[in-house]
Amino acid sequence: xxxxxxxxxxxxxxxxxxxxxxxxxxxxxxxxxxxxxxxxxxxxxxxxxxxxxxxxxxxxxxxxxxxxxxxxxxxxxxxxxxxxxxxxxxxxxxxxxxxxxxxxxxxxxxxxxxxxxxxxxxxxxxxxxxxxxxxxxxxxxxxxxxxxxxxxxxxxxxxxxxxxxxxxxxxxxxxxxxxxxxxxxxxxxxxxxxxxxxxxxxxxxxxxxxxxxxxxxxxxxxxxxxxxxxxxxxxxxxxxxxxxxxxxxxxxxxxxxxxxxxxxxxxxxxxxxxxxxxxxxxxxxxxxxxxxxxxxxxxxxxxxxxxxxxxxxxxxxxxxxxx
Amino acid sequence: xxxxxxxxxxxxxxxxxxxxxxxxxxxxxxxxxxxxxxxxxxxxxxxxxxxxxxxxxxxxxxxxxxxxxxxxxxxxxxxxxxxxxxxxxxxxxxxxxxxxxxxxxxxxxxxxxxxxxxxxxxxxxxxxxxxxxxxxxxxxxxxxxxxxxxxxxxxxxxxxxxxxxxxxxxxxxxxxxxxxxxxxxxxxxxxxxxxxxxxxxxxxxxxxxxxxxxxxxxxxxxxxxxxxxxxxxxxxxxxxxxxxxxxxxxxxxxxxxxxxxxxxxxxxxxxxxxxxxxxxxxxxxxxxxxxxxxxxxxxxxxxxxxxxxxxxxxxxxxxxxxx
Numbered sequence: 001x002x003x004x005x006x007x008x009x010x011x012x013x014x015x016x017x018x019x020x021x022x023x024x025x026x027x028x029x030x031x032x033x034x035x036x037x038x039x040x041x042x043x044x045x046x047x048x049x050x051x052x053x054x055x056x057x058x059x060x061x062x063x064x065x066x067x068x069x070x071x072x073x074x075x076x077x078x079x080x081x082x083x084x085x086x087x088x089x090x091x092x093x094x095x096x097x098x099x100x101x102x103x104x105x106x107x108x109x110x111x112x113x114x115x116x117x118x119x120x121x122x123x124x125x126x127x128x129x130x131x132x133x134x135x136x137x138x139x140x141x142x143x144x145x146x147x148x149x150x151x152x153x154x155x156x157x158x159x160x161x162x163x164x165x166x167x168x169x170x171x172x173x174x175x176x177x178x179x180x181x182x183x184x185x186x187x188x189x190x191x192x193x194x195x196x197x198x199x200x201x202x203x204x205x206x207x208x209x210x211x212x213x214x215x216x217x218x219x220x221x222x223x224x225x226x227x228x229x230x231x232x233x234x235x236x237x238x239x240x241x242x243x244x245x246x247x248x249x250x251x252x253x254x255x256x257x258x259x260x261x262x263x264x265x266x267x268x269x270x271x272x273x274x275x276x277x278x279x280x281x282x283x284x285x286x287x288x289x290x291x292x293x294x295x296x297x298x299x300x301x302x303x304x305x306x307x308x309x310x311x312x313x314x315x316x317x318x319x320x321x322x323x
Numbered sequence: 324x325x326x327x328x329x330x331x332x333x334x335x336x337x338x339x340x341x342x343x344x345x346x347x348x349x350x351x352x353x354x355x356x357x358x359x360x361x362x363x364x365x366x367x368x369x370x371x372x373x374x375x376x377x378x379x380x381x382x383x384x385x386x387x388x389x390x391x392x393x394x395x396x397x398x399x400x401x402x403x404x405x406x407x408x409x410x411x412x413x414x415x416x417x418x419x420x421x422x423x424x425x426x427x428x429x430x431x432x433x434x435x436x437x438x439x440x441x442x443x444x445x446x447x448x449x450x451x452x453x454x455x456x457x458x459x460x461x462x463x464x465x466x467x468x469x470x471x472x473x474x475x476x477x478x479x480x481x482x483x484x485x486x487x488x489x490x491x492x493x494x495x496x497x498x499x500x501x502x503x504x505x506x507x508x509x510x511x512x513x514x515x516x517x518x519x520x521x522x523x524x525x526x527x528x529x530x531x532x533x534x535x536x537x538x539x540x541x542x543x544x545x546x547x548x549x550x551x552x553x554x555x556x557x558x559x560x561x562x563x564x565x566x567x568x569x570x571x572x573x574x575x576x577x578x579x580x581x582x583x584x585x586x587x588x589x590x591x592x593x594x595x596x597x598x599x600x601x602x603x604x605x606x607x608x609x610x611x612x613x614x615x616x617x618x619x620x621x622x623x624x625x626x627x628x629x630x631x632x633x634x635x636x637x638x639x640x641x642x643x644x645x646x
Contacts, residue, residue, distance in 0.1 A: 011542065013345075014353050018342070019342055036338075037371075038363065038371070039336065041361065041364075044531075113513045189395060208334065209393060278621075283597075288621055294618070295618045296598070298614050302615050
């Protein structure tokens with residue numbers, strides 16, 4: 001089953017918006033066993049949208065678009081979709097009522113222009129949007145599925161999670177796809193590869209080396225979970241001293257778990273980091289069990305007064321980096 | 324001039340990595356007047372890379388790839404590029420010396436596998452990478468330009484900024500492209516559009532409505548700066564009460580400027596936000612002029628002791644949200 005996502009929006013190509021929608025869709029599809037094959041990000045213009053739809057609808061089984069479903073002139077995706085599939089647009093009362101209710105709740109008069117958003121191409125199903133005014137769209141032709149989603153992340157996520165994933169799961173039996181990651185540090189990508197070279201990795205497992213600043217992740221993926229586990233068990237002892245965690249574990253999570261396991265508590269005094277360390281600690285849900293509180297001493301006078309850091313030391317360093 | 328970026332890497336399609344490289348490239352190209360037309364994100368496999376190269380090299384003037392230039396088996400981009408352009412790979416001593424020096428500085432023996440990274444396709448120029456072991460690649464054929472960059476963001480940014488942008492600027496005279504943004508709040512996208520409908524926007528200016536949670540941005544873009552300015556001046560009075568800032572101004576920046584202009588100082592006591600507010604304040608460079616420091620009282624006992632919040636009040640609310 002081949003899957004494509006088309007991201008529509010000049011703001012992504014201009015570097016004004018990062019395509020976090022793609023990350024979210026890729027991750028959610030992988031979780032149900034659907035491997036996203038390709039993404040194309042294009043501008044909001046008729047020609048680019050039409051030609052991209054033509055290519056992807058011909059070559060892929062599932063096509064998802066994001067963006068361009070808003071009520072204003074620059075939102076042209078729906079009209080182009082209707083033209084591409086050669087479908088008339090129908091006005092749907094249920095959508096209009098939903099949009100009106102959203103405006104009424106905010107106590108605002110509804111602009112006429114929002115009527116656009118109640119239009120749905122013939123033979124398409126609509127997916128009511130509880131977080132915004134643009135409904136999602138769904139069209140099936142034989143075994144091919146087409147979905148259109150709004151670009152606002154909260155609305156896109158809602159429609160993907162609550163409408164599209166259930167539709168996909170009701171129509172297909174996916175083989176789940178497994179991903180496991182080993183996080184390493186203090187070793188170069190190539191040196192890791194040299195150590196692992198003599199170890200046979202089964203061909204059903206894809207091993208990727210993902211270098212990042214200060215560390216290298218090893219990502220194992222495939223559909224045979226047992227084989228992935230046994231491969232990781234075989235590999236880990238050889239690179240033990242470079243491993244600092246697995247999967248969702250990062251430095252912050254490891255710190256969190258260590259505090260809980262050892263029943264420790266902590267207070268923090270920060271200077272130049274300006275609250276960042278405490279923010280990182282409290283980002284871990286449950287950190288109130290060990291994090292009591294702390295201070296940020298940004299001004300030198302406060303450093304002296306509260307932390308009793310000597311003025312002389314402060315002068316010597318300009319500002320003392322407490323953390 | 325048509326420009327395409329090809330992002331190569333399964334990790335993006337699996338949702339494990341967000342494509343911030345695309346944001347960076349789009350923004351930097353826009354700044355020199357180059358309008359990125361399209362991005363395609365594909366997997367690290369020979370067929371996808373070859374077919375994408377074929378299509379983009381035929382249809383675009385400038386093609387930039389990111390990803391897959393590492394030393395390990397899963398990094399296949401360079402070999403596919405060499406095959407696609409029908410060029411032999413040559414071993415380049417200067418690159419090998421650069422890689423060796425990087426390893427020597429870290430006091431590590433260099434793995435043989437890194438020799439791959441000193442290979443450059445015939446007729447290609449190489450762009451020495453000061454932040455990593457993978458050099459960038461550059462190829463020109465008539466008026467068409469091809470660049471290959473590593474996927475690690477620090478390395479990609481370095482090569483784009485220090486090598487590619489100067490090459491592009493030396494070869495072409497770009498007309499700069501201007502983008503200005505009005506940030507609005509407390510009004511729906513469609514209601515804004517209704518107010519602006521009677522106002523004639525010159526056809527050379529593209530106006531985009533960008534709804535985000537809690538606000539709508541209006542983005543004006545085009546090559547005629549004076550016309551963009553005068554359009555913004557014409558429009559602004561009509562939506563004055565909804566505007567909270569322009570361009571790079573966000574709530575944090577506005578706060579920063581207000582503090583400086585009024586010569587105020589501030590201390591912060593946070594609870595549930597756990598340091599986030601102080602972090603946001605100190606993210607503004609120059610905030611030491613008005614931000615003295617603050618405390619995070621996460622535990623109830625600390626709240627009582629330091630902030631003298633009565634135990635009774637704390638019990639009533641479970642935890643008091645100070646901020």
